[in-house]
Amino acid sequence: MGNKKSIRYNRKSTIMSIKKYYATKDNSITNAFKENLATQATSANMGGSDILEVFSIYGQASTSSVEKQRIIIEFPVNTILSDRSSNKVPSSGSVNFVLKMSNAAHAETLPRSFSLSVSPLLASWDEGLGLDMERYTDTGGSSWISASLNTLWVTEGAPAPISSRMASTRIPVEYIQSFDSGLENLEVDITPFVEEKIFSLNGQGTKATGSVQLSSNPEVGKTITLFATEGDNRTVQISTSSATSGKIIYVERGADIPATATNLAASIDSDVLFSAQVNSGNNQKVDIVQASAGFYGNTKISSSISDATLTNFANAVGITNYGYLIKLSDAFEDGSRERSYYTKRFFARSSEFFFKRPSIEARFDLSRQDDRSFVFASSSLVPLSENQNTIFLYNKIRGSLVDIPDTGSHFLVQLRRTVEDGESIVTLPVDGTNVMSGAPTFITASRHEKGVYKATFQVSASGQFYDFWTKCKNKTGASPGAPAYTTLVTGSGFTAIHPSSSFYKEGSEYVVNITNLKSLYSPQEKATFRVYTRSKDSQPNIYTVASNKAPVSNIKEGYYKIKRKADNLTVIPYSTASNPSYSKLSYDVSGSYFDLDMSILEPNYLYEISFLRKDQNDYVEQKEKFKFRVDT
Structure with missing residues (x-):
């Protein structure tokens, strides 16, 4: 690239x-x-x-x-x-x-x-x-x-x-x-x-395996009980001759232990629920495999043969x-x-x-809290979690999100003060997860979903920063571990500001609007709702008025609810108490948003969208309501 x-x-x-x-x-x-x-x-x-x-x-x-x-x-x-x-x-x-x-x-x-x-x-x-x-x-x-x-x-x-x-x-x-x-x-x-x-x-899916090892030649009448993956069972009984009757498998007692083990393996193997054979390295041991794959084949093996060594069925996965x-x-x-x-x-x-x-x-919660529009420099005025900032990279090629190849755990981000590649790299506070003590100039980026990557970090100073998304690999012919870094993408940057406190209680009311709401959607539609939020305390300045650009005050933690108006049935609730938080709002530089698959809504009805935001330890529901129909 x-x-x-x-x-x-x-x-x-x-x-x-x-x-x-x-x-x-x-x-x-x-x-x-x-x-x-x-x-x-x-x-x-x-x-x-x-x-x-x-x-x-x-x-x-x-x-x-x-x-x-x-x-x-x-x-x-x-x-x-x-x-x-x-x-x-x-x-x-x-x-x-x-x-x-x-x-x-x-x-x-x-x-x-x-x-x-x-x-x-x-x-x-x-x-x-x-x-x-x-x-x-x-x-x-x-x-x-x-x-x-x-x-x-x-x-x-x-x-x-x-x-x-x-x-x-x-x-x-x-x-x-x-x-x-x-x-x-x-x-x-x-x-x-x-x-x-x-x-x-x-x-x-894999099949469970178990075994029975004989230490002596078992007496006639002794039994082994096997439980199958599908819930069925078999009782294997030592007898004077081999036969089957319903769920009982009769095994002929041999002249010695290996002979009985051979008969035991052959009789079990003839049943539809299991396969069995004498262990290749131990002629007194019978290895048994469930005929059907699945976790519930990991069952117990029990026996009235007191000196037999039983290994329960194990290592099966799948249902x-x-x-x-x-x-x-x-x-x-x-x-x-x-x-x-x-x-x-x-x-x-x-x-x-x-x-x-x-x-x-x-x-699932694939919401993206993209802080690029309001990155805060680290401050002792706020807890550690509030000093963390997250920025995203969306690798969209020809209209589709595409994973960046060969990055894995070697996708890193560096910050510089200018867009020039040779500019000195910013040293970041070490958190032991995203920024390590041995490499304090690198942020470890992670894949959020297909084609979407994120980097979480703290930054000590305020001012303008530019993000360089970098791939790390060993240099050809270099000594083992010698890294080579290739900058793949340079972000548009961001401005970090210091959080400030005040000596009076500020208002915390917001104005909310869905800027792209349509009155009608089809059941096949997958819609993105762009949610504009602005603090009522914010005042437009000369620039925002002249540029016709409304200021955005992103809500750090917000949720949406969908209700059918005909009977007030809640279709999607606020997921404040759920993990994952499936109705959580995402946000980026343009404001908040959420996506909705209209196929989960019954057609030919009117629906209402409501919003909830977290204000310190409280949840506040917005007064604004937004209505739309889904029609065939």
Whole structure:
């Protein structure tokens, strides 16, 4: 690129901090009794209903009977992966995935003080078209006993991971949400589940491996228990001959330990759930591999052979995307409390109510607080955090943001007093993160997102500075570690000023306006809203009046809210208590801004934008409101 002057501080890209992914299939499955209280509806399908339902009924058919209903639901993780690949969703660690389901009010009894469990499903299933949630007359597709018309679940009620079987706790088997009144929506952060599913869809899922090492020739009748990735299990039993019966694998006891180990490996290997072979370096050890990849294959191996050395299944990653199982937590579903929890309902994916449909909401904070227009010199009047300044570089080539190649961790920024490359370099205060003690003239820059880089620093003096964005690499033929620096871009510079205190309380009121607001947007539109903010205390001078350039007073911490006017439904709330803060305003030299993907809003409605700003320890909502429509 060479050493060239650039004014790449004007932000031109669109960054959405919220994306929604709606369910692709859902169903309620039940083992409840039909009206005659004699026949259970274990084959009933409700995949076409616009309502999803969970409950537990105790003591209806008999004094201790328990009837259950659960929800199974799936979301398009392949679309999330595609969006991540195209930089619409940030990388792992920079985004949260939240499962959202809306309460459906009804006239039946409503449980209180209970909790729901959300777990990954471990098998594929068909949604079905059933509608009858009263008499359970519809069949076909998934049900309490079946994943599809001709395929049974390995566990009735749909298989999910069980904590007592797991050898690894890196990822939980479930997330729990408590309900007090029973009217609450379901809103659960399931980020680890989604990230593991993305990992699998990206072809990076791995199979768990374990082993059994025999120290003596086991007696007939001794057992080994294996749990599979999909939630199934096998009991391996030493016997007088090899055979299989249901979930039991019989292994012929050999004349000695190696012979038994050989038989053990062959018998396990013949099962569809595992593969096995005798260890190449130890003929008394059997290595076992899960047939299916996935984290939930990291299960325990147990045995009644007292002197066997067992190595639990380990090293598997990923989760195959079969969706989720939502049910009452065990203590509220299993009848142990001897009471019913009837009934909690949610809107399904076929609901006519746009904002009530189940979704996974990707939330991330890609807001950019670009201080180039008001850099402060370090002062003892303010805390360390306020002495830090951040400036951005937007590498836009032919209309698109592009990553600068071969920078990695070697992208640095230096400050000079003039634009001349030979000018002496400014020495900066060392913070141990962005500026290191061994190189106090360099700021370590970082990639904020595709084509966008930032540098955070302190500067001791006031006045004009120019930023030189530099790549570091070793000189050809030089001794190891000898650096060579190439200036890639010279920024437009900035003016640092000293913060000042006053001896009276200044006003803190602001005027806010959206300068590019349109009255109408299409659902396919991705809009950037430019937000002009000015302190009411600021006074235009001769220059600003003559140049027709309005002064901008950027709000350091501001948020936006979107509300549907017809029913005052908050679609995007102020994210002041959320991490990541997905509705936080960005700002640059031209003022504040935020981006909005109109596809997350229901068409043919009027919406209202409000703003909130932080004033010391308080949050103040602006009086100004801005309205727009989304129409097809």
